[in-house]
Amino acid sequence: MRTFVAAVDAGRFQSAAARLSITQQAVSKRVAALEKDLGVQLFVRTARGAQLTIDGQVFLPHARALLLAAEQAAASVRPGRRALRVDVVGRRLAPAGLVRDFHRAHPEIGLDVVTLFGADAAVDAVRSGVIDATLRAVTMPGRQLPDGVEATPVLDEPLRLFVGPTHEFATARAVELARLVGHRIWMPGNIRGTEWTAYYDELGAAFGLTIDTIGPDFGIEALLDTIADSSTLATFLTDRTPLVWPVGHDLRLIPLCDPTPIYPHSLLWRTDNPHPALTALRDHLTAAAPDDPDGETWAPSWARTRRCGPTRRPKGAGPRR
């Protein structure tokens, strides 16, 4: 590919060879091999150089794209001045959506998104500098952050009940958390030991709910299918879950209240990290006005935020959607 592009740019195999520090014959062989691989002729060879065929013209931008991809791939792991690495708690959850919004707002900033197993690993990776930031539910106080790692609350996300059309709560405007006792809540695809699972374990324990946080994950589509067809199964999702709403399924997102379970996302980063994109990300995330749920809220003990407890509206706030 590199040789092909060099030959196009040079217009002649000879000068391309010089530029690549190989012989003209090697260029000829490489191009011939590429043409044989593809099964089409890329150049017409003339006495004063090589001219692209139509196939060659079509192929050229793809070749350039490939070289660019190779360059970016190598750059993504090059130590020093690499793209910003952000860890999100799950690709299909709100933080992933937030980071994607950031990417859309600043497409020129190189961004790599990873998902580590557990908040501890994520915090450790931030501390060691392997990643630049993480979006996790480790808001203080309650857990000690390592020295040099800072956190700021980004989004207090209210959970909603996700049910099919035949479910008991399908037509409810809002559901009190206590009324979920005895109902089966299904949260597949979680891994033991992450704070995501710990959240639902504590939520279930606090209100006596039956929340299955284990079981194999066959993907969000399978989950949606199962929920849609079941009159007893439900799951927790949020407004910001970045999923493609399936057509044909009559699925509903029912607000929860008294209290509303809150998933408190925070951004964590190393104080001395000089990456310029990190500042941009922090500004972007804090600028986006965080959801401010009405009524009573609940968050796990290890993640209580300032906003916990009753707020302005004293009680029983209805759905806002």
Place this chain on the structure above:
Amino acid sequence: MRTFVAAVDAGRFQSAAARLSITQQAVSKRVAALEKDLGVQLFVRTARGAQLTIDGQVFLPHARALLLAAEQAAASVRPGRRALRVDVVGRRLAPAGLVRDFHRAHPEIGLDVVTLFGADAAVDAVRSGVIDATLRAVTMPGRQLPDGVEATPVLDEPLRLFVGPTHEFATARAVELARLVGHRIWMPGNIRGTEWTAYYDELGAAFGLTIDTIGPDFGIEALLDTIADSSTLATFLTDRTPLVWPVGHDLRLIPLCDPTPIYPHSLLWRTDNPHPALTALRDHLTAAAPDDPDGETWAPSWARTRRCGPTRRPKGAGPRR
């Protein structure tokens, strides 16, 4: 790259090797070589397989993108069921913009854009099936299309005068074509023998204008710079020229009238071409309402369209912008 991705997908070098029909040792060597190239460790080797490091996680999507690019590159020239190939008269002219709009409206349709030298070559390429369609100024009647090639007018594009702030016509609301006699018009970057050059040659001859269609092309930016600083030089552009308007330059697009020069773009394709995307492109282009210039218009003799000559408004229509 392929081996790396296979190893990630399999989770173990052994099964990746089986899938690739090579030995486990070969996989080990390949991954080791890749890690050495990149200078980072991609896997942590455990007793029950290979787990991605953080660097590996970051690298993985880039590797997949690279493989996808390679696949698309090969597919772009694979005979039979390849992406739609469209020839446009110039990358920075209106047809390129039209095709780009089509791509934005249908991003799922594979599209390859090429530029051939001259309408004859383009028509020939359409006839032989090497490309699927061309956007050219070869509207009938006046030239005979080969059997099996059909054409439809797509856009009658009115030319405008592009001048800097110190030019004589900089403040004019519209300029009659006859008033350009004696002024120097510069149209660099054209190649002899294309219908693009022929157009300006005939336009110049018909009205006694001085149009330089030769000379080296240093890019549109250089052209803009030169025009901006000159009080005598001007060039022809159109509203739809897909260029990035430079900040800092006070450049103007002045309408032309009595008559307004029209550049008549047509879509040409082979009648028996079954490519489904071709139908979509044709529909998209004919659905976009073509510009309908007011007042008297002019087109070269070899490209007279139905719309030629005086239309509804009898004379001296002003600028529409």
Place this chain on the structure above:
DNA sequence: TAGACGCACAACCGATGGTTGTGGATTGTG
């Protein structure tokens, strides 16, 4: 503690991909 499993290292060897040398085709020039 033995066996299974999984990866790395070493030795080996053929195919790959470079080199030099040469020839044919086209273009510009005295």
Place this chain on the structure above:
DNA sequence: CACAATCCACAACCATCGGTTGTGCGTCTA
């Protein structure tokens, strides 16, 4: 019109690369 200059393809040759087989070590499990 011949001659030199270019430019690319083909042939022969050879080093290196990248695969193979064989083996060893560490870890998990019965």
